[in-house]
Amino acid sequence: MAVRKNQATLTAKEKRDFVDALLQLKRLGRYDAYVATHNRFIVSDTDNGERTGHRSPSFLPWHRRFLLQFEQDLQSVNPSVTLPYWDWTADRTATAGLWADDLLGGNGRSGDNRVTTGPFAAGGGQWTITVRPDSRDYLRRSLGTGVAQLPTRAEVESVLAVQTYDAAPWNSSSAGFRNQLEGWRGVNLHNRVHVWVGGLMGTGMSPNDPVFWLHHCFIDKLWAEWQRRHPQQGYLPTAATANVVSLNTAMKPWNDTTPADMLDHTRHYTYDSAF
């Protein structure tokens, strides 16, 4: 069984294998399809219309399926690779090992926010941004600029304590665990991390920054943790609901996977520890 690990515990070889697999998918032209798919959903998921990938109950199973597909793609390049996660409650500064040259590279430089260190720096010639919202073709970050602080462990605990998975109107104004984890309400977890990283992570094309996968892997882990703590609670809505993916409805773009299929991650992978 594949184990997804905290990025802070990866060996030098595990980091190298992960980075090489990312670069290989990019080289093969497969990486950018994930960026395009993500953006296609994020711009079409609306609060009052059809919504699947974001601002809706299926935010969590959709990204779980999206990450699984990406992880399987990485494994087609190197079968030993699994997605690592970034626990941003613990590794919360721009000097964390995550941002070192042997993993994701560092912050963007002042002036144009261009990342100039690590494997994904523009100067390396291996990470040209092609699916992009504007003319800039280089990876950008602005750590801690758009918002000063990453969420704390106590803030995560407060969201994990929310009993109900989601609630009508099943969008960015909902009460419940999903929307507080996503961040449109309450202390703001997931959204805030995108803003903290800045640059392309703040855009609809956020998977252009490989940290996207480590961030969403931790969000996925927090969903698993919430399930562990609330065994009597489950995905909602269970009944067919207009514009919203209910428990047994297939999700686009795959059309072969329902939220119910995604509830038990241990069929596919486990995590190295509980939160």
Added chain:
Amino acid sequence: MSEAGNHAELTRRRMLQGAGVALTAAVGTAVLGLAGPTGTPAAAAGPGGHDTFDEVYRGRRIQGRPAASGHHHHGADYTVQIDGEELHVMRNADGTWISVVNHYQSHQTPLALARAAVVELQGATLVPIA
């Protein structure tokens, strides 16, 4: 626009984000939307109640207006342009706004959103998105 203006904007965004009030403080958005240092008074309020704007902000021309009737683009009945190129925007259920370059951070008005996009773009040109 001065560096101080930029700093003030960032500070405001940080404040909104940190306190989570971006999601609740819908009151006074019209004032916020028009009170910028280089703000041009709105010509008219659109059908959705959103003001039209047309100004030069940090050297970029930003324009916003209600979208032509029947043109409902991804949940927005409003269109924003930067130097004539469309900025993809979306309205949240609580009335706040996001754009393709600030997709995880809500702004109170289309004008505030357009200005934030100018800051984010650092002079880059928007390209059409799929």
